Amino acid sequence: MNETATGPVPAIELRATTKRFRTPSGGVHTAIRDLSMTVAPGEFCAVVGPTGCGKSTTLSLVSGLERPGSGQALIHGEPVTGIDRRVGFMFQTDAVFPWKSVLDNVAAGPQFRGTARKDAVESARDWLRRVGLAGFEDRLPHQLSGGMRKRVALAQTLINEPEILLMDEPFSALDVQTRQIVQDELLALWELTRPAVVFVTHDLEEAIALADKVVVLTVGPGTVKDAFRIDLPRPRKVQEVRFHPHFVAVYERIWRSLRDEVQLAYERTAGTTAAPGGPGEPGPPADTRTGDAVGTGQNLTDATKGHHH
Numbered sequence: 001m002n003e004t005a006t007g008p009v010p011a012i013e014l015r016a017t018t019k020r021f022r023t024p025s026g027g028v029h030t031a032i033r034d035l036s037m038t039v040a041p042g043e044f045c046a047v048v049g050p051t052g053c054g055k056s057t058t059l060s061l062v063s064g065l066e067r068p069g070s071g072q073a074l075i076h077g078e079p080v081t082g083i084d085r086r087v088g089f090m091f092q093t094d095a096v097f098p099w100k101s102v103l104d105n106v107a108a109g110p111q112f113r114g115t116a117r118k119d120a121v122e123s124a125r126d127w128l129r130r131v132g133l134a135g136f137e138d139r140l141p142h143q144l145s146g147g148m149r150k151r152v153a154l155a156q157t158l159i160n161e162p163e164i165l166l167m168d169e170p171f172s173a174l175d176v177q178t179r180q181i182v183q184d185e186l187l188a189l190w191e192l193t194r195p196a197v198v199f200v201t202h203d204l205e206e207a208i209a210l211a212d213k214v215v216v217l218t219v220g221p222g223t224v225k226d227a228f229r230i231d232l233p234r235p236r237k238v239q240e241v242r243f244h245p246h247f248v249a250v251y252e253r254i255w256r257s258l259r260d261e262v263q264l265a266y267e268r269t270a271g272t273t274a275a276p277g278g279p280g281e282p283g284p285p286a287d288t289r290t291g292d293a294v295g296t297g298q299n300l301t302d303a304t305k306g307h308h309h
């Protein structure tokens with residue numbers, strides 16, 4: 001797919017955004033530099049990159065929590081000027097009211113947006129059923145398992161029917177089995193309303209299993225290094241898609257791009273005496289060819305077919 005100008009207006013667009021923060025010591029830290037990317041309406045985009053490269057900062061520009069120092073963040077072609085009701089969030093930590101029941105937590109969003117309590121509660125019941133929590137409406141959040149709390153968070157976010165869904169490592173605190181279940185639930189629910197998604201993760205397997213497109217950021221200040229199209233069939237089950245014949249090839253291709261950045265980030269934090277072998281290779285054993293890192297970011301590589309444009 002060609003990402004440039006002529007297509008429909010992207011749901012999300014970052015145009016050459018740069019973001020600098022003041023550091024406690026009075027210096028300036030550039031978190032992202034000249035970062036450009038787009039997400040089409042209904043597209044599921046995962047963003048991977050080494051620690052500290054600016055993934056969360058990128059999300060905060062889309063959410064309106066932060067403004068770019070230069071460049072532009074756009075939603076449906078309009079500059080982001082603040083928190084937008086069309087945007088939903090899900091973060092690593094759950095944003096629940098601990099003193100409210102599960103039902104009231106899920107109903108809170110629509111009520112805040114002006115829906116009458118009765119309708120909000122009815123809709124919350126529907127969403128709790130969809131995430132498999134019928135019967136748990138009266139529990140308090142702390143009376144649920146971590147996986148169940150994630151489902152509450154999903155219901156809480158999706159009940160507002162966001163056109164854009166921003167997720168910052170939402171499942172990283174879960175054990176592997178629970179994570180896979182909740183990932184499948186996310187995909188099934190996403191299919192219902194198809195928001196445009198930006199999903200930040202450290203886990204390349206998760207990124208590929210979920211996304212239509214995986215964007216690799218460079219070591220900080222982050223900018224887009226590569227973007228890979230993931231042409232695995234949908235609907236997907238994350239456990240099954242891992243065994244798709246293309247999956248390992250896709251993984252290797254993207255890891256080759258990501259690996260150098262991870263290595264650089266590691267060497268920075270380890271000083272000049274980086275341990276040989278560095279951070280190691282997560283995931284499937286790769287047939288390790290070194291270093292044919294590609295392109296300058298704006299090209300979209302079809303990871304399943306292996307062309308670099």
Ligand SMILES: Nc1ncnc2c1ncn2[C@@H]1O[C@H](COP(=O)(O)OP(=O)(O)OP(=O)(O)O)[C@@H](O)[C@H]1O
Nearest residue numbers: 021022023029031050051052053054055056057058
């Ligand atoms: N409000 C802030 N003030 C100062 N520096 C910040 C601020 N927010 C982020 N940074 C710095 O900007 C850089 C990018 O941070 P960010 O959280 O976006 O990275 P990340 O890729 O999400 O990291 P991780 O993968 O570790 O979660 C980091 O060096 C961070 O310390």
